[in-house]
Amino acid sequence: MVSKQDSDWFPIMRLSRYFLPVQKENPAEAEIVSHRLMLRAGMIRQASAGIYSWLPLGYKVLRKIEDIVHDEQQKAGAIPVLMPTIQSADLWRQSGRYDDYGAEMLRITDRSDREMLYGPTNEEQITEIAGAGIRSYRDLPRILYHIQWKFRDEVRPRFGVMRGREFLMKDAYSFDLDKDGARHSYNRMFVSYLRTFERMGLKAVPMRADSGPIGGDMTHEFLILAETGESAVFLDRNLAELSFGDSAIDWEDASALQGIVDRYTASYARTDETHEEAVFESEVPEDRRLTARGIEVGHIFYFGSKYSKPLNATVNKPDGEVVPFESGSYGIGVSRLAGAIIEASHDDKGIIWPEAVAPFEVAVINLRQGDAEADGACEDLYAKLNARGLDVLYDDRDERAGAKFATIDLIGVPWKLVVGPRGLKEGVVELVNRRNGETENLSPEDAMNRLAATYGRA
RNA sequence: CGGAGCGUGGCGCAGCUUGGUAGCGCACCUGUUUUGGGUACAGGGGGUCGCAGGUUCGAAUCCUGCCGCUCCGACCA
Numbered sequence: 001m002v003s004k005q006d007s008d009w010f011p012i013m014r015l016s017r018y019f020l021p022v023q024k025e026n027p028a029e030a031e032i033v034s035h036r037l038m039l040r041a042g043m044i045r046q047a048s049a050g051i052y053s054w055l056p057l058g059y060k061v062l063r064k065i066e067d068i069v070h071d072e073q074q075k076a077g078a079i080p081v082l083m084p085t086i087q088s089a090d091l092w093r094q095s096g097r098y099d100d101y102g103a104e105m106l107r108i109t110d111r112s113d114r115e116m117l118y119g120p121t122n123e124e125q126i127t128e129i130a131g132a133g134i135r136s137y138r139d140l141p142r143i144l145y146h147i148q149w150k151f152r153d154e155v156r157p158r159f160g161v162m163r164g165r166e167f168l169m170k171d172a173y174s175f176d177l178d179k180d181g182a183r184h185s186y187n188r189m190f191v192s193y194l195r196t197f198e199r200m201g202l203k204a205v206p207m208r209a210d211s212g213p214i215g216g217d218m219t220h221e222f223l224i225l226a227e228t229g230e231s232a233v234f235l236d237r238n239l240a241e242l243s244f245g246d247s248a249i250d251w252e253d254a255s256a257l258q259g260i261v262d263r264y265t266a267s268y269a270r271t272d273e274t275h276e277e278a279v280f281e282s283e284v285p286e287d288r289r290l291t292a293r294g295i296e297v298g299h300i301f302y303f304g305s306k307y308s309k310p311l312n313a314t315v316n317k318p319d320g321e322v323v324p325f326e327s328g329s330y331g332i333g334v335s336r337l338a339g340a341i342i343e344a345s346h347d348d349k350g351i352i353w354p355e356a357v358a359p360f361e362v363a364v365i366n367l368r369q370g371d372a373e374a375d376g377a378c379e380d381l382y383a384k385l386n387a388r389g390l391d392v393l394y395d396d397r398d399e400r401a402g403a404k405f406a407t408i409d410l411i412g413v414p415w416k417l418v419v420g421p422r423g424l425k426e427g428v429v430e431l432v433n434r435r436n437g438e439t440e441n442l443s444p445e446d447a448m449n450r451l452a453a454t455y456g457r458a
Numbered sequence: 459c460g461g462a463g464c465g466u467g468g469c470g471c472a473g474c475u476u477g478g479u480a481g482c483g484c485a486c487c488u489g490u491u492u493u494g495g496g497u498a499c500a501g502g503g504g505g506u507c508g509c510a511g512g513u514u515c516g517a518a519u520c521c522u523g524c525c526g527c528u529c530c531g532a533c534c535a
Contacts, residue, residue, distance in 0.1 A: 024484060024496075025470050029528050039469095049527065103459095104534080121535090155459065155533070169535055221535095299535060333535035367494050402495040409495090420494055430494095 013360070014382070014394040015407075019056050022407055032228055034342035035160030037351050041411045043338070050157025050165030057411060058338065060359040062168065065337050066147055068199050068356060069170045076192035077251050078143040078172050083125050085149055089115035091124040095310050104152045118151040123307045123329055126173040130325065131313025137177050140315060140325075141185055145172030147334060161339045162295070168335040175325045177315065179304075182326040186218050186302050187257040189330040191249060193222050193298050194264065196332065198244055201354025202344060204297060205239055207269040218328070219301035221271065223294030226343040233294040234275050236267030236284045271296075295340045302328040342412075351412030352435050355455065360393035362451055363413040367401045367420030377429070378419050381444055385417075388448065389457040409434065415454070417447055 021042040030036040038044045043058030054062055070080065086108070092098035098105075098117075106118040119125070126144055134142065147170045157165050174185035190206065197204035202224050209221040223233055225240065242264060250256055268283045270276070271294065280289065308314070308324035316322055333340075345352045355361065362385060366378040375396075382394040393413060395404045401420075408416055418430035428441040431450060442450065452458060 021468080023469055027469070028464090028471090031529070046527090150535075152534070156529095156531095158529080163534080167535065171535085296535070331535050336535060369493095371493095400493060400495085400497070402493095402497085405495045407496085418494080422494065 013392075014396045016396045016398075018393070020407075020411070021055070022410060030160065032159050032162070032343070033346055034162060034228075034339040037342055037346060037410070038160055038339065041351060044161060050154060050163070052161055052164060052166075057359050061338050061353070061357055062335065064357045064359070065200065065334055065341075066168075066170075069147065069196055069332055069334060072192050072196040072199065073145050073170065073172060075195075075251070076143075076188045078145045078189075078192075080146060081126075081129070081144050082146045083119075083122050083129075083148060085119055085151070086116050087119045087122075087125055089117055091128055091311070092117065095124050095127075095307055097124070104154065106151050106153050119148075120150055120152045121169075121329075121331075122146070122148070122171055123173065123327075124311065127307040127311045127313045127325070127327070130173070130175050131308065131311060134175060134313075134315055134325075137315055137317050141174065141176045141181050143172055143174045143185055143188065145170060145330070159339065161335045162343075164335065167333060170332040170334055172330040174328045174330070175308075177317065177323070177326065179326055182302055182304070182328055183218065184254040184257065186300065186328050187254070187261045188251055189300050189328070190220065190261050190264075191251075191257055193300065193330075193332070194260075195244055195249075197222060197224070197297065200337070200341060200357050202297075202341065203240055205233070205235055205269055205294070206264055207233065207235070207271050207294075208265075208274055209271075209299065209301070210273050220265075220299075221296050222298035222300075223271065223296050224340050224344050225292050225294050226340065227293055228343050229293030229295045231294050231296065232272040232275070233270070233292050234272075234280050235269035235290050235292070237288040237290045239264070239267045239269050240290060295336075295343060296333070297337055297340050298330075298332045300328065300330040302326075346412075349406070350410035353412040353414055355414050358391075358412065358414050360411075360413045361391040361455055362393075362415040362417055363408045364392060364394045364417045364419060365401070365404050365408060366394070366396055367404075367418060367422075369396060369398050371421050373424055374419055374421050377424055377444065381417060381419065381429070381448065384448060385451065388452050390451060390455060415451060417451075 023040045026036050027039045030039055038058060041057060042055050043061065044052045044054055047053055089098055105120055108116045108118065110116055130142065130144065134140065147168060149166055150169045151166050154163060154165050157163055172189060174182060176182040176185055204222045204224050206220040206222050209219040223231065268280055304326055305324040308327060314322045314324050341354065341357060342351050345354060364378050364381050366374050368374045378394060382392060385392040395408060397404065412434065414434050416432040418432060423429055427443055429444050429447050430439050431442055431447045432439045
């Protein structure tokens with residue numbers, strides 16, 4: 001488990017002083033459940049088509065998702081950088097994509113009539129950076145990544161942040177001397193993705209992607225299984241049951257990584273784009289054939305010297321030969337994940353956040369605001385939970401119990417600590433699990449210990 | 459890009475056909491009441507009716523143009 005994040009950025013919170021514009025009614029424009037819930041829970045507000053502001057609650061979730069992605073990228077050996085959103089057209093002319101990319105690319109001219117663009121992706125830019133900074137085979141391999149806003153002028157933005165025009169993406173780029181090295185880098189990212197999504201409480205399955213003009217087997221999409229997914233997916237049920245748990249990984253051991261990748265790619269798993277029914281039926285026994293829907297949250301591919309060649313990003317080999325980098329790129333839709341997690345985890349009351357990405361880890365609910373005993377007990381719990389490193393929201397609004405439960409359930413806090421005069425007379429508070437509704441009456445101390453243990457805090 | 463539709467307080471909507479100076483529910487404010495899963499009553503604040511032009515004594519309503527947004531389909535983290 002991650003430790004409580006960024007407490008300086010996200011100070012402890014009591015709801016009476018927070019900014020949480022929740023709505024009782026469904027916005028008319030929101031068709032899918034994650035979009036509806038994000039609007040109702042006050043996570044986002046639309047600025048224009050496919051462009052959103054992230055309000056405090058949504059921003060907090062986004063940051064928690066980012067934290068996990070950062071952590072897993074770096075564990076896998078990738079190095080963080082930050083490239084600009086605005087790029088010069090020149091680089092894109094060199095790679096030949098300035099004309100190829102078409103209307104999806106937002107083009108801008110500055111005051112000197114220079115042609116600029118709001119980056120839809122960063123292959124050109126990172127290749128230029130790597131080319132300038134890496135001269136020798138001794139400097140390889142390297143994987144650089146950043147998490148940055150992208151803009152793609154989609155013809156039809158929809159589904160809230162699931163397909164916005166502006167979106168936050170983690171994109172990593174690998175640089176290797178040869179194809180074997182590139183495969184190792186590819187496998188690092190492959191395994192990193194499995195861990196990343198698993199940590200977020202998601203079941204993401206790698207599926208063979210359309211390899212396009214480059215060809216080869218080194219391209220996979222990672223899809224979360226969710227009823228409302230955009231793509232139909234076909235897979236061996238066994239794949240959906242694989243998991244890492246806590247097992248350690250030796251990222252430098254190329255053959256070990258290859259073993260993991262092989263295990264996850266041994267069984268049939270494809271989207272409707274590459275699906276072949278005959279192959280599906282011959283490779284997967286009938287009782288293991290799973291047909292479902294999925295949301296694409298990651299995409300990795302190897303593209304060799306597609307960019308290094310035209311951009312002249314080269315490196316010296318031991319024998320003095322000068323060769324272009326062998327590269328791949330590896331994307332995770334960070335802002336999309338916020339929506340995708342909700343698609344995969346909600347009920348009719350609202351969002352059910354997996355603990356690792358929940359905006360708040362526990363909500364203290366005061367059933368009788370203004371009652372001296374209840375107020376005192378809540379303040380005490382609030383202070384102590386904070387001191388123990390838990391991300392706690394105290395619902396201290398002067399509202400009835402029902403309104404508090406409705407709000408807290410809507411915004412999906414995984415645990416509720418329910419405090420009222422009645423329970424306090426017996427010396428207990430209620431610890432309620434959002435997902436299954438299970439309730440336990442515990443002493444305040446026991447309840448806090450239980451929460452700390454759940455989140456791996458002292 | 460092809461097809462359909464919608465813009466009226468923060469949200470959900472009615473009013474438009476048949477022009478007469480804007481209404482309902484939620485939310486918000488005040489008071490009373492209530493208090494262990496969205497209390498009840500009373501009072502109240504808030505809207506250039508997307509924008510511009512036109513017709514008319516008078517336009518949310520009719521006409522023209524523009525802008526914005528959504529949905530279905532083809533394309534993508």
